Amino acid sequence: METDLRLESSLWIGNKRYRAVLTGWHLKWTEADKKNGDKKTVSVPVAEVVGVENGRVEILPQKSVEDTDKDFTVFYIKRSRSRSTYGLLWNLGRTQFSCPSRVLRDQWTNHLRTALKTHSPLRPHRLLVFINPFGGKKKGREIYHSLVAPLFELAGISSHVIVTERANQARDHLLKKDLTGFDGVVCVGGDGMFSEVLHGLIGRTQQEAGLCETDPAVTLQPCPLHIGIIPAGSTDCVCYATVGVIDPVSSALHIIIGDSQPLDVCSVHHASTLVRYSVSLVGYGFYGDVLAESEKHRWMGPLRYDYSGTVVYLSNRSYAGIVQYLPADPLLSSPKDKTRCLSGCNVCSRSTERLFPHTSDSGSLYSSHFSQYSNDSEGEWVSVEGRFRCVSITCMSSSCARSPLGLSPSAHLADGTGDLILVWDTHPLSFLKFLYRHTSTQDQFDLPFVEVHRVKAVRFSLPDGREEEVHEGIGELNRAIGGEEREYVDTVSRNGSQQQLAQSVVERETMNEHKTVAPILCGLCCKKTPAVSVWNCDGEILPFTEIFCRIHGQLVRLYARGIEDGAAMQNCSQESDKNKSRCITYK
Ligand SMILES: CCCCCCCCCCCCC/C=C/[C@@H](O)[C@H](CO)NC(=O)CCCCCCCCCCCCCCC
Numbered sequence: 001m002e003t004d005l006r007l008e009s010s011l012w013i014g015n016k017r018y019r020a021v022l023t024g025w026h027l028k029w030t031e032a033d034k035k036n037g038d039k040k041t042v043s044v045p046v047a048e049v050v051g052v053e054n055g056r057v058e059i060l061p062q063k064s065v066e067d068t069d070k071d072f073t074v075f076y077i078k079r080s081r082s083r084s085t086y087g088l089l090w091n092l093g094r095t096q097f098s099c100p101s102r103v104l105r106d107q108w109t110n111h112l113r114t115a116l117k118t119h120s121p122l123r124p125h126r127l128l129v130f131i132n133p134f135g136g137k138k139k140g141r142e143i144y145h146s147l148v149a150p151l152f153e154l155a156g157i158s159s160h161v162i163v164t165e166r167a168n169q170a171r172d173h174l175l176k177k178d179l180t181g182f183d184g185v186v187c188v189g190g191d192g193m194f195s196e197v198l199h200g201l202i203g204r205t206q207q208e209a210g211l212c213e214t215d216p217a218v219t220l221q222p223c224p225l226h227i228g229i230i231p232a233g234s235t236d237c238v239c240y241a242t243v244g245v246i247d248p249v250s251s252a253l254h255i256i257i258g259d260s261q262p263l264d265v266c267s268v269h270h271a272s273t274l275v276r277y278s279v280s281l282v283g284y285g286f287y288g289d290v291l292a293e294s295e296k297h298r299w300m301g302p303l304r305y306d307y308s309g310t311v312v313y314l315s316n317r318s319y320a321g322i323v324q325y326l327p328a329d330p331l332l333s334s335p336k337d338k339t340r341c342l343s344g345c346n347v348c349s350r351s352t353e354r355l356f357p358h359t360s361d362s363g364s365l366y367s368s369h370f371s372q373y374s375n376d377s378e379g380e381w382v383s384v385e386g387r388f389r390c391v392s393i394t395c396m397s398s399s400c401a402r403s404p405l406g407l408s409p410s411a412h413l414a415d416g417t418g419d420l421i422l423v424w425d426t427h428p429l430s431f432l433k434f435l436y437r438h439t440s441t442q443d444q445f446d447l448p449f450v451e452v453h454r455v456k457a458v459r460f461s462l463p464d465g466r467e468e469e470v471h472e473g474i475g476e477l478n479r480a481i482g483g484e485e486r487e488y489v490d491t492v493s494r495n496g497s498q499q500q501l502a503q504s505v506v507e508r509e510t511m512n513e514h515k516t517v518a519p520i521l522c523g524l525c526c527k528k529t530p531a532v533s534v535w536n537c538d539g540e541i542l543p544f545t546e547i548f549c550r551i552h553g554q555l556v557r558l559y560a561r562g563i564e565d566g567a568a569m570q571n572c573s574q575e576s577d578k579n580k581s582r583c584i585t586y587k
């Protein structure tokens, strides 16, 4: 294969002559008329070539083609460091080559296109794209059409675009409509939009496999379609934690080259119902209260979380609860081992073999051996009871701009476990110290009132066994307005037509039963502590307090590769004219 695809010749870039070589895996070019010591080689992995076009072509901000018959243009991924995050930004690199003849030009373009097909098999050809026009700063449409669509076109990807008109439209489409011919689904929006796609795809896959989602003991079938996220939301935690940067162009490029990152998913159950799936946060106490409070201030946009966080912090609450958990194998990894799950993570790769032991190609999504995986129920349950500031479960680090290392900095994206963080009731200033440590590299777990456990499942219940009649109202409301026969319970919707009704229920609930969220300031003055909080599940309020959570290893795959370590970049030089760092050679 390698020999078949090999092509070597002299090519010109501007007025400089280069020796260019294409092997199966790399396209390299080296200045020809320089002394050996001064020669620099640019090496682009074939897997990172975005497209090849005849002529002299430019793409962003607008496409322009100078149709010459001895030239061709190669587009590829170019990395630069991000000023604000640990990950690397991906930009579109472009080099225009000139050949001595048209025949040689055609040879180069044909060889490059064949190499792409052979060595980049997961590249999507057809994508289903959902744009939430109201997510984050309401720029979803603009971001897609100006930054993403031109790249998809360059890469020869055809996309069917749906601008959503209501909440849950994307989820319902994925559950019911014909998905034949699509390689992946892209959401343009925030974590809420991702969550819709997650629910739609997981639900559809289980329906087609004839599996019952409501039963926490069932081994779910991984989804065959990849998910791409173009960040255009308020927190964009899933994008940040899987790509390392919030940047639509970087995300579009990951999609184009067909990167594949498996992701653990937590299913949340109440009694015999599936309540929801989560990838980033199932949080009770502080994070639940912040979300409930923030729903009243949606008009503030992304700032609503900081405002609500401050209000809830000042209300100084803790909640009683019983937490039971099933620890993961401590020999495999630990949430306190100070490692980070980066691109190519060993812990996650080894987990693939453990999770899908009978698959010859351990990464294959199409194996029929998933049911073999199930040692989830092994081990001894541990039970703790007391008052907590917050109880959080996260399947991944949940890093985001507010917390660059995340809720659990050493959590893994695809190891089949989640991290349970227990913050016991403590002095308000100690709790502030815990929160503040999320914004720096200081260890938020190195505090006497904080525990973290790597787990496979968690159960939460209230000490006196009080069932939540408070939530019956929400259940009834869902049945009345949802009118669907879905087996999982719709949560309180954040947007669209359900929003007003849902909010009034949340407020009724909190006023009547918890005396929590609505009258926070009253709570402050009167020092009334509510009995129960609410669960925040990836930004949605759950209608139940007593829940059971199970982590499903690598249930979905994203067009991503995990966070790239900036230190792995080699020989980076400054391009002063463009005022950007540019990587000349990279691994
Ligand atoms: C003193 C500074 C403390 C800063 C503490 C920062 C901790 C940040 C931890 C972020 C964890 C994000 C987990 C991701 C959750 C997503 O699935 C979900 C959907 O997008 N987002 C939220 O629920 C949105 C949740 C947003 C939570 C924001 C909490 C902000 C707290 C601010 C507290 C200020 C206290 C000031 C006291 C004077």
Ligand SMILES: Nc1ncnc2c1ncn2[C@@H]1O[C@H](COP(=O)(O)OP(=O)(O)OP(=O)(O)O)[C@@H](O)[C@H]1O
Pocket (backbone or CB within 6 Å): 131, 132, 133, 134, 135, 136, 137, 163, 164, 165, 166, 167, 168, 188, 189, 190, 191, 192, 193, 194, 196, 232, 233, 234, 235, 236, 237, 494, 495, 496, 539
């Ligand atoms: N057309 C629409 N009208 C109203 N709501 C919508 C529409 N399309 C999607 N939604 C809902 O909007 C909610 C929020 O959207 P999204 O996640 O994109 O942005 P965000 O809340 O600003 O960001 P984040 O979730 O990252 O905090 C989602 O839960 C989704 O269900």
Ligand SMILES: [Ca+2]
Pocket (backbone or CB within 6 Å): 264, 394, 395, 396, 411, 412, 413, 414, 415, 416, 417, 418
């Ligand atoms: Ca995990």
